[in-house]
Structure formats: structure tokens, C-alpha cells
Amino acid sequence: MPELRKDPISDRWVIIANDRVRRPGDFVRQSVPNVPSEHPCPFCPGNEDKTPPELLAHRSGSGANQPGWSLRVVPSKYPVLRVEGDLEREGDGLFDRMEGIGAHEIVIESPEHALSMTELAESSIEQVLWAFRDRARDLRNDRRLRYVMMFKNYGEAAGAHLEHSHSQLIALPVVPKRVQEELDVAKRYYDFKERCIFCDMIRQEMKAGVRVVTETDQFLVVEPYAARFPFETWILPKKHQSHFEESGAPQLNNLAWVLKTTLRKLERSLERPPFNLLVHTAPLQDTSCPHYHWHIEIIPKLTRMAGFEMGTGFYINPTPPEESARFLRDAGLG
Amino acid sequence: MPELRKDPISDRWVIIANDRVRRPGDFVRQSVPNVPSEHPCPFCPGNEDKTPPELLAHRSGSGANQPGWSLRVVPSKYPVLRVEGDLEREGDGLFDRMEGIGAHEIVIESPEHALSMTELAESSIEQVLWAFRDRARDLRNDRRLRYVMMFKNYGEAAGAHLEHSHSQLIALPVVPKRVQEELDVAKRYYDFKERCIFCDMIRQEMKAGVRVVTETDQFLVVEPYAARFPFETWILPKKHQSHFEESGAPQLNNLAWVLKTTLRKLERSLERPPFNLLVHTAPLQDTSCPHYHWHIEIIPKLTRMAGFEMGTGFYINPTPPEESARFLRDAGLG
Numbered sequence: 001m002p003e004l005r006k007d008p009i010s011d012r013w014v015i016i017a018n019d020r021v022r023r024p025g026d027f028v029r030q031s032v033p034n035v036p037s038e039h040p041c042p043f044c045p046g047n048e049d050k051t052p053p054e055l056l057a058h059r060s061g062s063g064a065n066q067p068g069w070s071l072r073v074v075p076s077k078y079p080v081l082r083v084e085g086d087l088e089r090e091g092d093g094l095f096d097r098m099e100g101i102g103a104h105e106i107v108i109e110s111p112e113h114a115l116s117m118t119e120l121a122e123s124s125i126e127q128v129l130w131a132f133r134d135r136a137r138d139l140r141n142d143r144r145l146r147y148v149m150m151f152k153n154y155g156e157a158a159g160a161h162l163e164h165s166h167s168q169l170i171a172l173p174v175v176p177k178r179v180q181e182e183l184d185v186a187k188r189y190y191d192f193k194e195r196c197i198f199c200d201m202i203r204q205e206m207k208a209g210v211r212v213v214t215e216t217d218q219f220l221v222v223e224p225y226a227a228r229f230p231f232e233t234w235i236l237p238k239k240h241q242s243h244f245e246e247s248g249a250p251q252l253n254n255l256a257w258v259l260k261t262t263l264r265k266l267e268r269s270l271e272r273p274p275f276n277l278l279v280h281t282a283p284l285q286d287t288s289c290p291h292y293h294w295h296i297e298i299i300p301k302l303t304r305m306a307g308f309e310m311g312t313g314f315y316i317n318p319t320p321p322e323e324s325a326r327f328l329r330d331a332g333l334g
Numbered sequence: 335m336p337e338l339r340k341d342p343i344s345d346r347w348v349i350i351a352n353d354r355v356r357r358p359g360d361f362v363r364q365s366v367p368n369v370p371s372e373h374p375c376p377f378c379p380g381n382e383d384k385t386p387p388e389l390l391a392h393r394s395g396s397g398a399n400q401p402g403w404s405l406r407v408v409p410s411k412y413p414v415l416r417v418e419g420d421l422e423r424e425g426d427g428l429f430d431r432m433e434g435i436g437a438h439e440i441v442i443e444s445p446e447h448a449l450s451m452t453e454l455a456e457s458s459i460e461q462v463l464w465a466f467r468d469r470a471r472d473l474r475n476d477r478r479l480r481y482v483m484m485f486k487n488y489g490e491a492a493g494a495h496l497e498h499s500h501s502q503l504i505a506l507p508v509v510p511k512r513v514q515e516e517l518d519v520a521k522r523y524y525d526f527k528e529r530c531i532f533c534d535m536i537r538q539e540m541k542a543g544v545r546v547v548t549e550t551d552q553f554l555v556v557e558p559y560a561a562r563f564p565f566e567t568w569i570l571p572k573k574h575q576s577h578f579e580e581s582g583a584p585q586l587n588n589l590a591w592v593l594k595t596t597l598r599k600l601e602r603s604l605e606r607p608p609f610n611l612l613v614h615t616a617p618l619q620d621t622s623c624p625h626y627h628w629h630i631e632i633i634p635k636l637t638r639m640a641g642f643e644m645g646t647g648f649y650i651n652p653t654p655p656e657e658s659a660r661f662l663r664d665a666g667l668g
Contacts, residue, residue: 002415002434004508012511015434017414080351080650081336093538094531095559100336100349149646159637174338174347178647197428204427225429278646303493312483312612313512316414 007226008189009182009197014226015316031272032155036113036163042077043108043164045069052077055105056134058127071127072108073135073169079104080170087144087173101144103171107131114165116154116272118263126256128167132279133252135169136245140284145171147179147283150244155274158301167277175283182280183292190291198293199240211321213328214261218254221262223321223328230303230319231270233262233328235296242282242289259296265331266300273300337654341560342523343516343531348560349650365606366489370447370497376411377442377498379403386411389439390468392461405461406442407469407503413438414504421478421507435478437505441465448499450488450606452597460590462501466613467586469503470579474618479505481513481617484578489608492635501611509617516614517626524625532627533574545655547662548595552588555596557655557662564637564653565604567596567662569630576616576623593630599665600634607634 003016042050045067051074053065062068081102089098109128110120117125132150139145152167153159175183189197205211205222213221213233220236235258237251247255266273276299282289309315337350376384379401385408387399396402415436423432443462444454451459466484473479486501487493509517523531539545539556547555547567554570569592571585581589600607615628643649 001419002413004432004434006430008428008430010511013508015414017434079336080349085335092559093542094342094535095538096340096342098338100338100351149648172648176646176648177344177346181647201428204429208427225426312510313515314483314506314510 005226007224007228008201009185010178011181011185012226012228012313012315014228015314016226016320017316017318018320030155030157030274032116032274033163034115034272036115041113041162041164043072043106043162043166044113045111048072051106051108056131056138058131067111069111070124071110071131073131074106074108076104076106076168081172083142098173101173103139103142103145103169105135105169107135107167107169109165109167113163115163116263116267117152117165118260118267120165120260122256122260125260126252129247129252129255129259132167132169133245133247136243136281136284139169139171140245142171143285144173145284147172147175148281149176150279150281152275152277154277155272155301158274158276160274171284179280179283183282183289186291186293196240196291196293198236198295202236202238211325213265213325214258216254216258218251219258221258223325225321227317227319227321227324228309228315229299230317231266231273231300231324231328232317232321233266233298233300233324235259235262235298236293237295240290240293242286242292242294244279244281244294261333262298262328264333265328266298268331268333269327270300270302273302275300339560341558341562342535343519344512345515345519346560346562346647346649348562349648350560350654351650351652352654364489364491364608366450366608367497368449368606370449375447375496375498377406377440377496377500378447379445382406385440385442390465390472392465401445404445404458405465407465408440408442410438410440410502415506417476432507435507437473437476437479437503439469439503441469441501441503443499443501447497449497450597450601451486451499452594452601454499454594456590456594459594460586463581463586463589463593466501466503467579467581470577470615470618473503473505474579476505477619478507479618481506481509482615483510484613484615486609486611488611489606489635492608492610494608505618513614513617517616517623520625520627530574530625530627532570532629536570536572545659547599547659548592550588550592552585553592555592557659559655561651561653561655561658562643562649563633564651565600565607565634565658565662566651566655567600567632567634567658569593569596569632570627571629574624574627576620576626576628578613578615578628595667596632596662598667599662600632602665602667603661604634604636607636609634 048065054072056073057069058071059069081100085099085101136148149170211223278297281294282292382399388406390407391403392405393403415434419433470482483504545557610633616623616626
């Protein structure tokens with residue numbers, strides 16, 4: 001019998017079609033190739049002049065925009081938003097517009113032409129997390145910027161255009177609608193219960209266990225109760241924290257292990273699936289957010305009903321999260 | 335300079351990246367094949383026993399579930415929801431669930447193994463629209479059902495599993511979140527202005543002209559101001575009407591021409607793109623809806639950032655709607 005489940009955080013119903021369970025092997029997916037293509041890569045050392053000048057780099061000794069780095073952050077060569085301009089809104093009858101103010105940055109995760117984040121050493125993944133943190137802290141100094149999306153597209157089917165492992169930041173002058181909805185629901189819950197809805201969910205999931213993929217003393221990895229997509233996976237800090245960029249060294253160190261382990265489990269279960277990874281965090285300028293709890297959402301790209309689901313906000317998920325959690329637990333590694 | 339635009343109906347900001355305009359030829363897309371595959375087709379005449387018994391058919395003379403029909407509606411063989419069961423909601427700590435009550439039906443649009451709706455005669459398309467109307471009217475008699483999604487997935491990349499031209503209906507015991515948001519915004523506008531927001535938008539778009547694709551005395555076809563996707567196209571009845579299923583014969587007759595013309599323009603401009611087509615209509619049981627206005631949304635599947643955009647509700651559209659409207663107008667045909 002199919003089941004309708006409601007996600008408490010987004011207030012969204014999802015059909016869990018549990019009578020036609022899809023196992024990892026049932027998805028028609030494009031595995032991401034694990035052999036590098038022969039195109040010259042603008043992200044490899046020696047090609048620093050193929051990107052705009054770096055905003056941040058981890059390097060020992062060498063000069064800016066020269067080889068010798070272990071991580072670089074550069075502005076996107078094809079930015080979807082730009083820093084220059086002003087924020088005036090303008091009406092046109094019913095419609096509203098403003099200039100596309102913001103920032104769009106690329107985190108080049110490693111000098112090696114790694115095709116997947118899972119090929120990186122934990123220390124390199126930790127560097128990526130530090131880069132997210134440091135760039136977010138810098139961007140919040142621009143008071144026009146209200147939100148920073150930190151994300152990773154892996155594989156062409158998930159929107160990646162270059163194979164050298166990289167992540168992105170987009171800073172926006174508005175809070176994205178889905179994030180605002182999460183904030184609103186979490187705020188209502190907090191006003192009512194004086195507790196964080198994510199903290200309550202973490203406690204409940206740890207007790208139930210059936211949707212848990214793995215955990216450490218600091219992080220919980222779960223398949224959410226009303227997962228929209230097969231193998232949708234969330235990583236949540238156990239201790240309440242609203243902003244990712246407030247994370248300290250012990251957390252980022254532990255998160256590097258958790259992230260690598262989780263991605264390896266997904267890779268092993270689903271044969272290098274394309275995926276999108278997103279950090280959901282509180283708005284940059286909202287310093288007090290006792291109701292919101294940052295977390296990471298990983299969405300493997302296995303199904304194809306995108307347009308329909310984007311049009312209605314109604315998701316049909318053929319894999320119950322209890323099943324995908326079991327597959328990921330059984331994949332070993334942590 | 336990229337531009338941020340706000341959709342007045344969903345309250346959603348979209349980045350229109352108009353400095354890297356994408357023309358029809360720039361999209362890496364999979365054209366839908368126009369040669370039939372050799373698999374036996376369960377929707378072709380003579381194979382009526384390969385589907386569950388029909389719920390509705392247009393036929394002259396022949397018996398039910400026999401050849402001789404020009405259109406059939408059958409329950410889905412793999413339904414995502416079922417009619418049997420009860421609607422009790424059940425809590426599980428923070429979470430809510432209910433049985434997956436509803437209906438999932440397939441409209442087999444023609445006895446011919448047409449691969450695209452554009453190959454059908456206008457009279458066949460009109461029959462499909464009548465089938466939507468008649469099935470919605472029948473389903474609303476079940477008071478548990480609150481919403482009917484009428485839609486079409488064309489091409490594998492848009493979620494279609496069979497090539498013989500068909501559409502679907504899914505009746506739900508809840509109103510999908512995006513639809514509820516549209517209803518809420520439209521209601522607030524109506525309470526404030528005592529006018530329908532869609533009617534105001536239609537007037538403004540007709541006056542501006544730049545986003546108009548085509549029009550008849552009864553329908554307007556436009557690229558929406560804050561289009562989320564390249565070549566996203568809406569078909570709106572000019573006269574206010576909240577429920578699709580209240581449409582009469584003259585409207586459905588005219589809509590058949592409008593729909594065929596619009597799909598042919600998209601096919602000609604974009605070389606048989608996969609697409610999702612959705613009828614947005616008012617909830618089945620809400621008989622009075624002066625604030626809502628049914629319409630059709632067509633979303634060609636040309637870009638690939640699905641997971642990211644689903645995660646944030648933030649869309650980046652590389653083709654300004656004024657450009658896509660010009661391409662579609664220039665494609666001729668109507």
C-alpha cells in the first residue's frame with residue numbers, strides 16, 4: 001500500500017510508493033565516468049591564468065595565482081550574479097525586478113585532477129569545509145547579501161560542467177523560498193515548543209534507528225522520513241547550531257570524515273551516481289536563530305520526474321527511506 | 335547584467351542570466367526519438383487485455399475493452415495511489431502519515447501508435463481534453479479526493495516510460511504544496527484588490543506583448559515574466575475560470591488548436607524536446623474560487639540543475655522569456 005508522509009520541516013506531503021520498492025540496481029542512471037577526459041583542465045596547477053584571480057588559496061610559499069596551492073577559491077568565469085550594482089527594486093505593473101547583485105565563487109578542492117570528492121584525502125575535504133566557512137564569513141560583511149548557498153554538483157546529469165572536483169558558493173540578496181519556508185516552520189515550532197524542530201527530529205531518529213545511516217559523537221546521517229528522492233541523505237550536527245560558518249575545528253575535522261564516508265557509501269551502493277549536495281544554513285545577517293539548525297542535504301540524481309515535481313511540489317519516491325538507510329548501512333565503511 | 339525577477343503568483347525570485355543568453359541550439363538536450371521502438375505496445379488496439387479494464391472510452395459500436403475505440407482511460411497498472419483504504423492520519427512523534435488513497439489513471443490518446451501529441455489530429459487532442467474534464471468531474475464525486483493533477487510527460491528524460499502518446503491523472507487526498515501556495519497568494523491579492531491576479535497578468539501581458547507567443551479570442555500563450563526554465567510556456571484562458579473541468583465545448587475545441595500549435599512551435603524551435611505539461615486548476619471540492627484561474631504550464635526539459643533547484647527553490651534561467659517568446663513567435667504556425 002503506498003503511503004503519504006509529511007515532512008515536518010517543509011510541511012510537504014510525499015508519496016512513498018513502497019509497493020514497488022526500487023533497489024539500487026533498479027535505477028536507470030548514468031554513472032559518472034571515472035576516467036578523466038582529455039580536455040585541458042582550467043582547474044589544474046599551471047593553468048591558474050585560465051580562471052579569474054583567486055579570492056582565497058591554501059598554499060605554502062608560492063605567490064598568488066601560481067602553482068603550489070592545495071586549494072583555491074576563484075570567482076566563477078560565468079557568474080550568475082555579480083558584486084557590482086545596486087539593490088533597488090523596480091516594479092513593472094504586477095512584476096518586480098532587481099539587478100542581479102551577489103557573488104558566485106568556485107572552490108577548486110585539490111590540485112590533483114580528482115574526479116570525485118571521495119578520491120580526496122580527508123584533510124583535503126576538511127580544507128573545502130574551511131573554505132566554505134571562511135568565504136561565508138567574508139561574504140556576510142557585505143550587508144546586501146542575505147544568504148549564501150554552498151553546494152556541489154557532481155556529474156553532468158547533476159549540472160556539473162567540469163570534472164575536476166569542485167564546489168560552489170552563490171551569495172544572494174534574497175533568501176531562497178524553500179529556505180525561508182524551512183525557517184518559518186522552524187520558527188513556528190520554536191515559538192510553540194521552545195525547542196528546535198531539528199534537535200527533536202535528531203533525538204527521534206536516533207531512538208528509532210531505522211533511518212540512520214551512520215553517526216559519530218558530533219554528526220548524525222539519516223535518510224529523512226518524508227524523503228523526496230530515493231537515497232536522499234541528510235547530515236545533521238547533533239549539537240544545535242544555526243549557521244554552518246560558526247563551526248569550529250573539531251567539528252569540521254569530524255565532518256570531513258562523515259562526508260567522505262557518506263559519499264563513499266552512496267558511491268558504493270549506487271555506482272558513482274551523479275548528485276547535488278547542499279548546505280542548508282541560516283541567513284547570513286540573522287545572527288540570532290535559535291530555531292534553525294544547519295545541515296547538509298545530498299540528493300543523488302536517480303529519477304527523472306523533475307518537471308512534474310517542480311510544477312506541483314509533489315514528490316513520488318519509489319524507495320522508502322528505511323530501505324535506502326539499510327542499503328547504506330550495509331555498504332560498510334563506517 | 336543578470337537580473338532577479340519575482341513571480342507574482344508564487345512569490346519566488348528567479349535569476350534571469352541574460353548575459354549568457356542561450357539560444358535554442360545551445361542546449362545539450364536529448365531529442366525524443368521519432369521512430370517507434372519494436373517493443374509490443376500495451377496501448378495499441380488488440381492489446382486491451384494488457385491494461386486494467388477501461389474507466390472511460392470513446393468508441394462506436396464495439397464492446398468495452400475491445401478494439402474500435404478512439405480514446406481509452408484506464409487505471410495505471412503501477413498506481414502510485416489506490417482508491418481503497420481510509421484517510422485516517424497517524425502520528426509518529428514529529429511525523430505524520432496516511433494511507434496512499436487516491437487514483438492514478440492513464441489517458442491513451444489515440445489508437446494509432448503516435449509518438450507525439452503533435453502527430454494527433456486536433457479532434458483527437460480535443461478528445462483528450464474532454465477525457466480530462468469527464469474524469470475530473472467523476473473523481474470529484476469522491477469527497478476524499480481534494481485535487482486532481484492532469485499532466486503529460488513526453489520523452490524518457492521527462493519521465494515517460496511508454497512512447498505511445500498518453501496523459502495521466504493523479505487524484506490526491508491533499509492539495510499539493512505549490513498549488514496551495516498559488517491559491518494562497520491569489521487569495522491575498524483578491525482580498526486586497528477584488529480582482530483575479532491571473533486576469534490582471536493576462537491584461538498586462540497582452541498590453542506589453544513581448545512575452546506573448548500566440549493568442550486566440552479565448553486563450554493567451556505566454557512565456558512567464560519570472561520563467562524558472564528556458565522556454566517555460568503557459569496557456570491561460572482569457573475569461574476567468576477557476577476549474578478546468580468547468581470548460582465547455584467551444585473552449586475545449588479552441589484549446590485543442592492552441593495546444594497543438596504551441597507544442598508544434600516548441601517542437602520546431604527545440605527539435606522534439608522532452609517536456610512536462612501540467613494543468614494547474616482549483617481544488618476539486620472548492621466550488622467557489624473567484625481568486626484562482628486554471629492554466630496549463632509546459633516545461634521543456636533542457637537544463638539539468640534539478641536537484642539544486644529542488645533543494646532551494648531558487649532557479650537560474652539562462653534564457654530570458656522575452657527571447658524565448660520571440661523564437662516561438664518566429665517559429666510560425668499560429
